[in-house]
Amino acid sequence: xxxxxxxxxxxxxxxxxxxxxxxxxxxxxxxxxxxxxxxxxxxxxxxxxxxxxxxxxxxxxxxxxxxxxxxxxxxxxxxxxxxxxxxxxxxxxxxxxxxxxxxxxxxxxxxxxxxxxxxxxxxxxxxxxxxxxxxxxxxxxxxxxxxxxxxxxxxxxxxxxxxxxxxxxxxxxxxxxxxxxxxxxxxxxxxxxxxxxxxxxxxxxxxxxxxxxxxxxxxxxxxxxxxxxxxxxxxxxxxxxxxxxxxxxxxxxxxxxxxxxxxxx
Amino acid sequence: xxxxxxxxxxxxxxxxxxxxxxxxxxxxxxxxxxxxxxxxxxxxxxxxxxxxxxxxxxxxxxxxxxxxxxxxxxxxxxxxxxxxxxxxxxxxxxxxxxxxxxxxxxxxxxxxxxxxxxxxxxxxxxxxxxxxxxxxxxxxxxxxxxxxxxxxxxxxxxxxxxxxxxxxxxxxxxxxxxxxxxxxxxxxxxxxxxxxxxxxxxxxxxxxxxxxxxxxxxxxxxxxxxxxxxxxxxxxxxxxxxxxxxxxxxxxxxxxxxxxxxxxxxxxxxxxxxxxxxxxxxxxxxxxxxxxxxxxxxxxxxxxxxxxxxxxxxxxxxxxxxxxxxxxxxxxxxxxxxxxxxxxxxxxxxxxxxxxxxxxxxxxxxxxxxxxxxxxxxxxxxxxxxxxxxxxxxxxxxxxxxxxxxxxxxxxxxxxxxxxxxxxxxxxxxxxxxxxxxxxxxxxxxxxxxxxxxxxxxxxxxxxxxxxxxxxxxxxxxxxxxxxxxxxxxxxxxxxxxxxxxxxxxxxxxxxxxxxxxxxxxxxxxxxxxxxxxxxxxxxxxxxxxxxxxxxxxxxxxxxxxxxxxxxxxxxxxxxxxxxxxxxxxxxxxxxxxxxxxxxxxxxxxxxxxxxxxxxxxxxxxxxxxxxxxxxxxxxxxxxx
Numbered sequence: 001x002x003x004x005x006x007x008x009x010x011x012x013x014x015x016x017x018x019x020x021x022x023x024x025x026x027x028x029x030x031x032x033x034x035x036x037x038x039x040x041x042x043x044x045x046x047x048x049x050x051x052x053x054x055x056x057x058x059x060x061x062x063x064x065x066x067x068x069x070x071x072x073x074x075x076x077x078x079x080x081x082x083x084x085x086x087x088x089x090x091x092x093x094x095x096x097x098x099x100x101x102x103x104x105x106x107x108x109x110x111x112x113x114x115x116x117x118x119x120x121x122x123x124x125x126x127x128x129x130x131x132x133x134x135x136x137x138x139x140x141x142x143x144x145x146x147x148x149x150x151x152x153x154x155x156x157x158x159x160x161x162x163x164x165x166x167x168x169x170x171x172x173x174x175x176x177x178x179x180x181x182x183x184x185x186x187x188x189x190x191x192x193x194x195x196x197x198x199x200x201x202x203x204x205x206x207x208x209x210x211x212x213x214x215x216x217x218x219x220x221x222x223x224x225x226x227x228x229x230x231x232x233x234x235x236x237x238x239x240x241x242x243x244x245x246x247x248x249x250x251x252x253x254x255x256x257x258x259x260x261x262x263x264x265x
Numbered sequence: 266x267x268x269x270x271x272x273x274x275x276x277x278x279x280x281x282x283x284x285x286x287x288x289x290x291x292x293x294x295x296x297x298x299x300x301x302x303x304x305x306x307x308x309x310x311x312x313x314x315x316x317x318x319x320x321x322x323x324x325x326x327x328x329x330x331x332x333x334x335x336x337x338x339x340x341x342x343x344x345x346x347x348x349x350x351x352x353x354x355x356x357x358x359x360x361x362x363x364x365x366x367x368x369x370x371x372x373x374x375x376x377x378x379x380x381x382x383x384x385x386x387x388x389x390x391x392x393x394x395x396x397x398x399x400x401x402x403x404x405x406x407x408x409x410x411x412x413x414x415x416x417x418x419x420x421x422x423x424x425x426x427x428x429x430x431x432x433x434x435x436x437x438x439x440x441x442x443x444x445x446x447x448x449x450x451x452x453x454x455x456x457x458x459x460x461x462x463x464x465x466x467x468x469x470x471x472x473x474x475x476x477x478x479x480x481x482x483x484x485x486x487x488x489x490x491x492x493x494x495x496x497x498x499x500x501x502x503x504x505x506x507x508x509x510x511x512x513x514x515x516x517x518x519x520x521x522x523x524x525x526x527x528x529x530x531x532x533x534x535x536x537x538x539x540x541x542x543x544x545x546x547x548x549x550x551x552x553x554x555x556x557x558x559x560x561x562x563x564x565x566x567x568x569x570x571x572x573x574x575x576x577x578x579x580x581x582x583x584x585x586x587x588x589x590x591x592x593x594x595x596x597x598x599x600x601x602x603x604x605x606x607x608x609x610x611x612x613x614x615x616x617x618x619x620x621x622x623x624x625x626x627x628x629x630x631x632x633x634x635x636x637x638x639x640x641x642x643x644x645x646x647x648x649x650x651x652x653x654x655x656x657x658x659x660x661x662x663x664x665x666x667x668x669x670x671x672x673x674x675x676x677x678x679x680x681x682x683x684x685x686x687x688x689x690x691x692x693x694x695x696x697x698x699x700x701x702x703x704x705x706x707x708x709x710x711x712x713x714x715x716x717x718x719x720x721x722x723x724x725x726x727x728x729x730x731x732x733x734x735x736x737x738x739x740x741x742x743x744x745x746x747x748x749x750x751x752x753x754x755x756x757x758x759x760x761x762x763x764x765x766x767x768x769x770x771x772x773x774x775x776x777x778x779x780x781x782x783x784x785x786x787x788x789x790x791x792x793x794x795x796x797x798x799x800x801x802x803x804x805x806x807x808x809x810x811x812x813x814x815x816x817x818x819x820x821x822x823x824x825x826x827x828x829x830x831x832x833x834x835x836x837x838x839x840x841x842x843x844x845x846x847x848x849x850x851x852x853x854x855x856x857x858x859x860x861x862x863x864x865x866x867x868x869x870x871x872x873x874x875x876x877x878x879x880x881x882x883x884x885x886x887x888x889x890x891x892x893x894x895x896x897x898x899x900x901x902x903x904x905x906x
Contacts (some may be wrong), residue, residue, distance in 0.1 A: 053767035057806055075809035087803035090902040091825040104821070135900040145807075152811060 004031040004054070004188065006158060008063035011049050011214070016044065022213035023049045026061070027217065030206070033155075036182050036189045038203030040196060040249065042257050046214025047192045053160050054190065055081050072131055077101065080149035084161045086141040088133045088148075094120070095129035099146050101152040119147040123183075139170035143177070143239060147247065150181065161190040175201060175233060179225065196249050200224055200242060201233060209248060210256055218252065220245070268333030268626050272324060275317040282310035282317075290302045298636060305496075312473050320625070329534070329624035330614070332468055337469040337495075338596045339486045339606055339615075344498035346608035348586055351429055351505035352579070354510060358565065359576040361583070362682065363884030367528040368566045372411055375564075378557050379404050386550055396547045400535060402810060403551060406529050411521040411694045421519050434508050435578040438501060439585050458496070461489045468626045471634060471872075480640060483627060484607055485746070486613040497589060514543040524561055530555060623872040632879075633873045641710065641875070642861050647880075648685035652704040658700015668693035690691075711748070712880060714856040718774060719842045722781020726838060730786045735823060736792025755787040763852055772853035777846060785838040785844050792834025796827025801895040829903045843885050858884075 009027035012020050023046040031037055039047050052058045052093050054063060056075040067071050067079065088097050095116050096103075102112045125142040128136070133144060142162055148156060159178075163171045175198060180182045182189055193199050199206050210217035222245075226235050236242055278420055289310075324330050331338055360365045386392060388402050400713070413419060441447050463516045467474070503541075533555050537548050543811045587594065596606055604617010614620070623631075638646035668689060676690045676873040694700055737744040754762070768774035800823050850859025857875050865873035 010651070055806070055810055057809070075806070077810070081805060081807060081810040083803045085803065085805040086803065089804065089808075089822065089825070091828070091900070100813075100821070104808075104811060104813040104817050132902065142702035148811065149806075154810075158810075189663060 001025050003226035004065070004067050004190075006030070006063070006065045009053065009060050009065055010049075010062040011046065011058075011060045024060070025055075025213035025215050025218065027214075031190070031205075032189060033058075033188055034186045036191065036202060036204040037207065038191045038193060038199040038205070039207045039216070040199040040253070041209035042192060042253050042260070044260075045209040045256075047209055048160060049214065050192065050209075051081075051192055055079055056155070058261065062254070077105075077152050078154055078155045080154035080156065080157050082142070082145050082149050082159045082162045086138075086145040086165050088141055089104055090134045092133065093146050094125060094131050094133055094136070097133055098151055100148060113221075115151055116147075121153050122150075122181070123147045128245060130189060132149060138166050138183050139174060142166065142174060146177070146181065150185065150187075155188060157189045159189065160243055161187075161192055161194060164194060170235060171198075180204060182225075195254065196246050196253070197237065200245055200249070201236060202225050204247075205233045208252060217256070267629075268324060268329050268624075271625075272330055272333065273322050276323075276433075279314050279317050279321075282314045285310045286314075292848055297737045306431055308677070313788070321595050321621065321825070323625055326602055327598075327622040327624045328619035329626055330599055332597065333626065335600065337492055337598055338466060338489045338600070339613075340489075340591065341495045341593055342601070342606040343486050343488060343613035344490050344495040344502070345586075345590060345597075346606050346613055347502035348498045348505065348606040350610070351509060354509050355505075355579055356583075358512075358572065359579065361576070361580060363437075366569075368415070368564075368569075370481040371564045371566060372415070372562075375411070375557055376563055379380045379408055379554075381708070382550065382553055382557075389546070392550075396544070400547065400550050400554070401512045403529070403533055403536075403554045406517075406525075406532075407554055407561070410522065410525060410561055411566070413519065413525060413644065414462070414517055414566040415568050417571065419516060419519045419521060420568055420571060421528060424515065424517055425473050425520075425571070428572065431508055431512050431515075432575045433510075434504075435575065435582055438504050438508070439578070439582045440797045442497065442501050442582070442589065447497055450496060455626070458489060459491075460488070467711070469624060471563055471627070471631050480631065480642065480870075480873075483870075485615055487692060487754070488611070488613055494589065494593070496592075498833050500588070501582045501586065513565070515565070516563075517565070517571075518562075526558060530754045535881060540848075572588055575853055601659050628872045628875055632876050635876065639709075643855075643864060645856055646710040648708065648710040649710050650706040654698075654704050655697045655702040659702075660696060663696040665693070665696050667696050704840070711856055711858055711861050714774075714885070715846060715850065715858045716884065718777045718857070719781060719839065719846055721774075721778045722846075723835070723838060723840050725778070725782045726785025726789050727831075727835065729782075730789025734790040734831075735797045735819070735827060737790065738794040738797025738827075739819075739823070750851045751787050754783065755791075760848050763811040763845075763849050767849070767853050772855070777849050777854070780849055781842045781846055784841050788838040789831070789832050792830045792837075793827055796830030797823055799830065800826045829900045832892070832896045832900060836889065836896070839888045839892060840885070843881075843888065847881060 006027050006029050008024075010025055010026035013023055014020055019173050027050065039050065049058070053060050054067075054072065056072050056079065072079075075101075075170070089100065092100070095113075098116045098119060102115065116129065117126075120129060123146055124142060125143050127149070128140070130175055133141060136144065145162070162178075163174050172259075178189075178191070179202065181187070191202055193202075200222060201224055203220070203222055206220040207216045208218045209215065209258045223231060224239070224242060227236055275823050286308075298408055324333075328339075357363060360366060363370075370483045381399060383404050386397055387406075389397070392400070447634050465487045466484055467486070468487060472484070473482050490496045491706055533551050541546050590597075602618065604615065604619055605614055607616040608614075634640050636647055638649040641647060641649075671689050671692055673687065675693065676684050676687050678684045713794065732832035733743075733747065737747055759780060762783060766783075767776040770779055804822055804826065807817060808818045813821065844859070846864075851863045852859040854860045862874055862877035865871075
């Protein structure tokens, strides 16, 4: 019912020179409600294109993508997005950023304030409501971006390398936070990442995508995300199965990159 | 008085600051390595030294220090200058300040002129040989006139006697001049002179015309001698003028010379008379030769040693008057830099830096005077408040056609000659402001007018430029459609538009506000466009997925995101508008700071010019500081995050 279904999704760009780039080719997948999908792949494999299509920022060349049986034909509140750099509105305070969506919908201010306080507490920013966002650190900014997205209660959360710009320690903390939120809210999440470790840790399902044309190369169903809810993330990384998968995927991506380089030479 | 105090204060400040600076260097903890930028931080004491030097240079080169410490020096120097002026003609006859005798240089000059004409005549193709011979004989005859003047034996006794007389008069004057009670002024003359001095006023006094209430020019240098030393020079100058006149009336014409020149003139006259119309060139040459002969006739050419006594007498007087100047010479040398007081005929004036660089004390006085609303400039105060009825403003804002479009007719007078008011007539009274409410204070004056023009031009520019610029940053059609228009007029210097706009829209506010509107519009459009097109796509995407509509994205994302560019644009626009306005007010207008400066220029009111320069600088600074404050308050995130 509330699944994300992609059928024969094709995306072809034309470069200004007149060449065509097949960014996505015949993409078919179904994502059930409450699933956490991580997408991995070398640069240029169409990860971000897929996310942008899902968010409704661009239209596919052919094929269809539906959420809750409704064709996606533009951006909408039911699909929240978290960007790499947070994309916060730096002229607003933390609270104003978080309640942006509700303010645009002109919801009751008292109700909004309550929700903002709730969400700031969940993401660990209690008491930072009146701080200007430009004074926050990178990790805190991503927390604001998360809260801003979640306060709208979207069905699907799209994350475009949200933890890419963070330092290792903050990154680990944020990974726990993402898992915590996933568990507590039961939202469907698509997370794009460059880090194999992160994809393995967070993904209930994992797509490895291949470039030229962009397609799903391999699909995994992983136990680590559910384990991560209970265990320490660092313990999971020591898991033998985990490191074996990590090496396998790294090898795969390495080969793809070599293939591209070979083609260019 | 103020000048003296300020001068001393400056000296103490400079010395104190230098000492403080030296102590600071010794006790400083910062890494004292050359190239460390931290060593440029702080240094308020050097700011004091810098501004003190600036003020000191101003005080010194405007001769304000001279005025402050020796207020009578200008008047005395004026009297000295009068003597120099009177003596000038006589002195130039001798190699005192010149290299040679006036006679020598004149003989040289006329010989050269004759040679040039002779060459021209000999080489001319338009003259026949006969003409050439005659003309050259004229030249040699003219040349032969000179020895008649320079021969010592030919000089007449009467002339000798007169030269001796004049020399005697100069020697007598020198003798009298050195007496302490010269010029032997009576009690009555003294009191008369002192009264005249009082009436004239001191150096640099500004008077306000009692009739029109407007400022008159400053009294540059008082003429009437105010001191005993001054009177001496004043009297000597008068006598020297008479002596000089007597000398220049004297001619060294002996009978032989008189006969010769008469002959020559007659000869040339009859020769020219006999020439026919097509021999015009020969006639012109003959005329030029006569001119030279006449110049020799009226030049004061004397035999080489005939005036030796007179020269000695003049040098003697020169020395006497220099001695009499005493300390004044040093005041002139050290406190009147880059120029001095110069007399020409009966009047004295400042020549040099003191002329165009007004004295700070005079400038301050004049500014205080001009600030008074009753004086102002050209009957308009610089900045004042007047009471205006609110009804006038309502009448100005509401357009008159509101009454016209109402149903019904305007009241018509009855046969009894009474006009009965009706509703439509009442509305007309309101929209034309023909009623009384209450009065509110409204600023007016030159400064306010200039400010208002900049403000209005800027506001209109912002109101139209910002939305248009944002639109152009977001929409291909808008960008393409409006770009040619803007790029066509923007590169033209704003002042190039001024004559056109002023002649179409008038010299009053409309033209200037429109000109400034044009200036600010292009700047605002470009900055708003840059702001809009510089919005990060991810921010717009985020706003979209947060459910914002197009309007909301424009209002809550793109506009605040462009604010830094827009505010910077406003800051640039204010500077441009301010510069353009002053120049536009130069061109035409009846009020405004630029107008004041332009009028002051016409009347050589240097103080007023400098006052307007200061006002403009201060207002410009004020605009910029205000805007910087606003920018810091409105967009604290700029450059961060």
